[in-house]
């Protein structure tokens with residue numbers, strides 16, 4: 001009996017592990033290292049702005065040149081919009097590294113992207129679209145006359161119900177300015193030349209003993225500022241390195257703040273930094289953070305993950321456990337009967353994305369065995385044909401179209417012929433075994449060399 005129970009336990013454990021791996025959703029981007037998540041809900045879509053840890057780390061430090069954007073309407077299939085801004089947007093400065101934690105907000109149809117450039121303070125970019133192109137409206141940094149520009153990192157922005165916009169930031173002290181309605185200047189009459197230092201008391205931000213034995217507040221960096229049901233929240237990286245996520249609340253944007261405790265504690269897959277962003281979307285609450293799971297423990301190669309949570313009835317936030325499974329799909333299934341960008345991905349292995357002005361973002365660096373998973377694709381009453389826009393300098397590559405898993409049922413094989421060049425796009429098609437209903441769809445790429453072809457979009461008929 002003992003043995004049967006033991007065997008059963010192993011079976012249940014293995015089944016759970018397989019289910020977890022099959023439904024792994026975290027981290028939510030596998031093509032690049034992404035960090036410092038800043039989600040923004042706009043027009044029924046979540047836009048996720050991230051910083052970007054390069055694949056090659058220079059001098060064993062943060063190596064970060066640009067900011068990326070991803071979007072979703074269902075929280076599981078994420079569309080890559082590429083690098084939507086970079087250090088090159090700022091002609092007045094010559095820094096080649098330091099594109100740290102961004103945040104974007106919409107006001108009157110314009111999108112304001114607040115970015116720190118480490119060592120150059122905080123600047124702002126503006127665009128007519130959430131995915132850019134962004135331009136520099138000031139030609140200089142936004143936050144001027146600060147006492148220590150090296151500490152001016154991690155901006156977080158929020159517009160209160162009365163129209164007053166606040167920009168908070170800082171490590172290891174929290175500062176704010178009251179932005180003017182133009183969102184690119186601020187009220188210079190308050191604080192010191194407009195900059196207000198928040199009172200860093202242990203009542204406001206918790207207590208922690210420093211290495212020198214002195215008590216300090218837990219606040220470290222990475223603030224995320226928002227309001228919910230008339231309560232103002234400041235969520236932040238806390239307790240130094242390694243960082244936890246903690247939060248404080250206040251009855252007004254300007255305080256007084258009260259420390260409320262940890263939201264995310266340490267876990268093996270977390271990096272020495274952590275950085276959060278919180279949103280409500282389609283009736284659910286989501287907590288974004290970053291970890292080092294994808295890079296197998298490299299703290300300068302982080303990846304954004306997300307968990308769903310529920311506020312307690314008093315507005316407090318529960319302790320959130322980082323998971324591999326991530327979140328459930330939040331909305332309707334994916335419609336494959338209109339063009340779907342190839343870079344709309346629930347999970348992928350081995351791939352990169354790239355972009356150019358003609359094609360936009362596309363999937364590239366496709367090698368034999370790499371794959372893309374797209375969640376909950378609605379085949380409706382039946383799909384019979386697969387069509388894709390591809391570009392290849394090789395002959396004999398293939399896209400296997402399967403459902404349910406990389407080894408799942410094979411619906412068809414689309415031959416990818418030589419289109420003359422890896423940037424020369426052509427539409428290629430294949431018949432599909434008629435399939436109905438909702439399935440997770442897998443594209444498994446086959447061929448005899450590396451860099452088989454580029455892949456821009458697909459659809460079913």
Ligand code: FUB
Pocket residue numbers: 035036051062100101153154221222237273274275
């Ligand atoms: O990504 C660079 C820095 O690491 C951010 O500015 C901090 O919040 C930490 O995540």
